[in-house]
Amino acid sequence: MKLSTPRWWYRRGRRAMPVTRLLLTPLSWVWAFATARRIARGQPAAAGVPVICVGNLTMGGAGKTPVARAIAVRLAAQGRAVHLLSRGYGGRLEGPVRVEPAIHSAADVGDEPLMLAQDFPVWVARDRAAGAQAAAAAGAQVIVMDDGHQNPSLAKALSILVVDAETRDDEWPFGDGAVFPAGPMREPLQTGLARADAVVLLRPADLEETAASLARVLAGPARLDARLAPAQAAPQGPVLGFAGVGKPWKVERGLQTAGCDLADFAPFPDHFAYDEAILRRLADRAEHLGARLITTEKDWMRLPAAWRERVICWRIIAQFDDVDALDALLLAL
Structure with missing residues (x-):
């Protein structure tokens, strides 16, 4: 059974559930040690073409997939044959x-x-x-790898970290800096940051400024600012939203910010597999509220074909503030 992302992971101070964090801290030491040893012992293989890794430092919800797509768009605009590479989390095929x-x-x-x-x-x-070698053999001139900053098996020409720059109330993208399972970090912040060539600070469209304190913490690698924005206008009439992503509460905020008349919202664990019974319950709730169903593009991909016609697909894109700076970084390859 999948578990939802603990909201307290991203709290600082008194609301960070210090007792729970304390109990889980020994396990986080084991996780951090195992990750560091795996990276240190890695022998990166060459793909034969440049590999751009778009990764993150937390367990999910940073927005790396929209950034990976936006980078692929820029590479294609430069005339390069770009392929993307993924572990395929949640899929049965090993590749x-x-x-x-x-x-x-x-x-x-x-x-x-x-x-x-x-x-x-x-x-x-x-x-x-x-996977990278197969892509190169199929004609890829450059590969964008979605996730893999902590994977040492493949040589990377460029390592880009995506950081969720939404800092509202006492929420912080790294929580109190604790490593999983005591916190959201895959590895200690400065350890992961030291292997990065660039950091993308990704914020919602309604946040015009990136928190200065966050920018200071991430000083070192080249910095690029970007924002998440809806790719379509808000639907007319009430909607019932649902999402199984790393931070479902951000989807709820995003729908409201985009102007959706959100009658209700149902959160699910990341990569949640929707079955007929759950979808029927969501549909019944929506009918009771006089609303239509809406979900993220990622969730929509997991819906049975018969349900896709009944659910609005809410697509978001990453928009870079300084496209020339991104192009310069990519052209250096």
Whole structure:
């Protein structure tokens, strides 16, 4: 059974549930040690073409997939044959396999690869090096790897970290800095930051300024600012939103900020597999409220085909504030 992301992971101070964090701290030491040893012992294999890794330092919800897609768009605009690479979390296929949207489902290849494959060639592989080599053999001139900052098996020409720059109330993207399971970090902040070439501070469209304190903490790698924005206008009339992503509360905020008449919202764990019974309950609730169902593009990919016609797909995109700075970083490859 999947568990929802603990909201307290992202709290600082008194609301960070210090007792729970204290109890889980010994396990976080084990996790951090194992991650550091795996990275230190890694022998990165070459793909034969440049690999751009778009990763993060937390367990999910940073927004790396929209950033990976936006980077692929810029590379394609530069005339490069770009392929994307993913582990295919949640899919049954080990790969390497090229994602075919007309053939594969999210159960086969994972929701994010299926989403990205609407626009670009995408490869799924548990063995990232083998997946990158397969992409290169198929004609890729550059590979964008969605996630993998902590994976040492593949040589990276450029490592980009995506950081959720939404800092509202006492929420902080790194919580109190604790490593999983005592907090959201995959590894200590400065350890992961030291391997990064650039950091993308990603904020919602309604936050014009990036927190100065966050920018100071991340000083060192090149900094790029970007924002998440809806790719379509808000639907007319009431909607019932639902989402199984790393931070479902951000989807709820985003729908409201975009002007949706949000009658209700149902959160689910990341990569949640929706079955008929749950979808019927959501539909019954929506009917009671006189609303339509709406969910993220990532969630929409996991819906059974018969339900996709009944649910609005809410797509968001990452927009860079300084596209020239991004192009300069990519052209350096």
